[in-house]
Amino acid sequence: xxxxxxxxxxxxIFYGGSLFFIIIFVGLSIHTHLYIVNxxxxxxxxxxxxxxxxxxWEDKAxxxxxxxxxxxxxxxPEVGNVMARWGVLEDPDAAFETLKGWMDSMPTGIPGxxxxxxxxxxxxxxxxxxxxxxxxxxxxxxxxxxxxxx
Numbered sequence: 001x002x003x004x005x006x007x008x009x010x011x012x013i014f015y016g017g018s019l020f021f022i023i024i025f026v027g028l029s030i031h032t033h034l035y036i037v038n039x040x041x042x043x044x045x046x047x048x049x050x051x052x053x054x055x056x057w058e059d060k061a062x063x064x065x066x067x068x069x070x071x072x073x074x075x076x077p078e079v080g081n082v083m084a085r086w087g088v089l090e091d092p093d094a095a096f097e098t099l100k101g102w103m104d105s106m107p108t109g110i111p112g113x114x115x116x117x118x119x120x121x122x123x124x125x126x127x128x129x130x131x132x133x134x135x136x137x138x139x140x141x142x143x144x145x146x147x148x149x150x
Contacts, residue, residue, distance in 0.1 A: 053132025083137045095130040
């Protein structure tokens, strides 16, 4: 082998290495997509109420304070497992009542505590949000959050 690298050798290494890593990237991207679609997310339980709840979550910018499955701000608690923490995961009506009670009591006015704003949501919006949080709680999050408290 020569001790000096020519321009054509450097170019071939660059293009060959780039092509190799692009192929690896595309393959891993396809694998991740298929894993999420087939393993993590239960699309069969996705209904109009869950979609409407996601819309409420986005319209009220809940992610600006809360995290959901680790994504969002770390100002307020993780809500990816809130329905399991409250013990209402299998009962949508109890989830609605619990979430409605929580939302109606905000802000608490306790000095020195972080306060959640009052969004004045309708019962339908609260029910949709509860269904969205129940659906989110059932996603295979691979052990996230790392503890029950979120």
